[in-house]
Amino acid sequence: MRRCKGPLFVLFLAAVFVATLVALVPARAFASNGNALKPEYATWSDLSGKRVGLLAGAPFESKIREKCPNVGEILYYSTMSDTIAALRGKKIDALVNNEAVGMLASNRYGDITLFPEPLGEYKMGIAFPKGGDLASKFGKITDRLQSDGTADRLWDKWTSGDDSKKTLPEQDWAGSNGTLTVASCESLEPVSYLGDGRMMGYDIETLLICAKELDYRLNFEPMEFSDVLSYIQSGKADFGNGSILISDERKQAMDFAVTHENDLVLVVRATESAAAASDGSGSNWLDGIADSFTKTFVKDNRWMYIVNGLCVTAIITLCSGVLGAAIGFATVLLRRRGNRVVRAIIGGYEGLMNRLPIVVVLLVLYYVIFGSSDVSGTVVSIVAFTLAFGATAGSIMWNAVQAVDAGQDEASLALGFTERQTFFGVILPQAAHQFMPLLSGQFVNLTKQTSVVGYIAVMDLTRAADVIRSLTMEAFFPLFCIAAIYFALCCLIAAAMGFVIRRIDYERKPRTVRGVKL
């Protein structure tokens, strides 16, 4: 039934998306000039009991409490776009970031604006693993840039509304001192962000100036803010950036070079009337969809994120599916032949993998087991999902093999077949008939599960959507798009598996005997 109805389902789903967008888009606004709007909260006491959103890893909680002791719940989000979406969706009442980021966000939307009082001025910078000499080398240069006015010039350039001037120098120097890996936060426009497929922003240009003087080449790895700190501490990166606040507590764990000093600000919703006024800019919802589509896919070739993410998702799924099935099959063979010790080891492996969340497995493999080795996140993901799928596939196959009547074994042996011939000729075909549909379901499951590889900074499909959401501050459109893509991908896999299952289904076999004239 999948064969004929699969595409119909995709069409149906696409129709549902369009309908949902139609319902959502009129509520959105595309006006600028958030500065002029009146904030919903204007004094610190207004914020009593209100919820505040922070980027995971940002240590602003104590600073907020200094200003407003009675502040409500503090919630942590992994990307700036999620935080902004939460603010606009009234899940939180304020968010905190540096002035440049806050300003840009409030300019993008007509319904949010800056809280009148800053949280205070702080030093931000680049974080290095504790104890190396890179921090002081970079620190000397960044200090000089701030005293000679270069820093101010760069700050003006990156925070201006004129995107055409925001270009970076090429790394055309020799790099005779080697290449450094930089963990870069990808969602803090204009300080550190992914634009047009590469890292951009104030921090990035500052780093390039330092690297040129010190004759290093830099390799930027874009990731979520919370991953930046993990990368530095586990040694997977030589240093990291992303408007990292320099606090005493952090100084105990990391060394810093100061890149800029500026205000931390709160962003809050604008009052209803002001938001309504900015809504009447004449844009209708169809233009809204077109605008979302352009921002999500067309601008800066952002569709490449989706295509690359899809490739990564497909590679991880296929590799771990095939390797996992192979491992599962190997455990079946070992269990058949092996003694009690072998069976106990396999049972332990399956028990362990079935009881651990895959995210935890990913993190442990990435930061602990492969922590100090230069293994890419994609490879780690394949390893993790191979282990997990191997355990699932192994137990499914083993149960099916066990379920084949023992008499089949005996009849084959009694005819004079060896154990091996019996397994491959008699047991496996009947077991496969049982386990293939289950395995197919698990394979589809695997496809969906790979969406968590973003936890270790792998740029898969889900993560690609996150990046686009960070860039465009579009909360919904990219999510609906990847939902459709996941759905189509899973349909495709289910259809392919269904084809294989039909091929091995002996009950559907024509009643003829191969190689024989009846």
Add this chain to the structure above:
Amino acid sequence: MSFIEIQHLRKEYPGVVPLKDVNATIERGEVISIIGPSGTGKSTLLRCLNRLETPTSGRILIDGVDMCDPATDLPAMRRRIGMVFQGFNLFGHMLVVENIMYGPTKLLGMDRQEAYDEAIRLLGQVGLKDKALSFPSELSGGQKQRAAIARSLAMHPEAILFDEPTSALDPGMVSEVLSVMRDLAAEGYTMLVVTHEMRFARDVCDRVFFMNDGVVWEAGPPEQIFENPQRAETYGFVFRVRSWEWELTYPDSDHPAMDGSLSMFFSRQLVGRRLANACQHVVEELSAERLPSIAREVGASGAIATYTLCVPENGEKAILEVDCHNLVERGVAPDELWHSRDAVSDALVEGYAVRASNRDGSNDPAVLVYEIG
């Protein structure tokens, strides 16, 4: 040298010893039935012969090859000995004809067309030619078992082991399988058949092994085992398959309870009404007249006799034993008992012969034995 020699075969499982010390020899062409109570190692013995089970100790020689020697090429030996299972065990993922071709093509290297033609011939022999292109799941139990026999024949085995081939079948399908086996026996195949079909064992086999307590308790031609067993346990198994027991008391005996118990025994055992009536008649005459009158003479009271009524497997006759030890102890002369016995047995009860006899010539004068039927 005999074709199959079994020497001091022993098989132990944790807590159970199904085979204690089995010794037997089997010649080519012999058809042997293995009978005995459940759990006495009949199937285990059969499964040891083709090494589906590994014996704990002892030797099995087949055509001079030691089956227990680790160097023996077991698959090669198994090709020479077919096996038919209680559960049929046809390969579920193959058509019936493919089941039969599977061994010859994969193991004997036979050309597929040739194997197919041979399979069709064998299916014709067991009456299943039109089921060649069916799946095993589409066959009845009896058809499955016949197909399984054909599969085993396709390997041209030198001997075939049958492990309770009809036990899993509905009663109506037993005969179609037995009839195929009868034909094979007539063709001269060497066959070992573990079975509960006593008539098959009696009519078709050359020898019968009665297994009990992990050994071959008694082996001999069917006439010996079924008509004149040499050991009490054999007799017990062959005849006392089903029995009814009752203790007769005097002077207060509960005749209605006895009649009721006996009727229930007959109906449960599906004994024919005429035989049941005859038995009831004999028991009644003994209980109501003969034995009470003797008891009255010697002044005995309490339990005076114990009845044991057996209906052997085929249900055609019944054996009634009347244990009168209590009366003899009270001073009743055996002659007097025997006189009463003959008085009852002289009667013809509704056309059934009632014969007085004592088994084994054991002649315990205190036990009266009647053969009814």
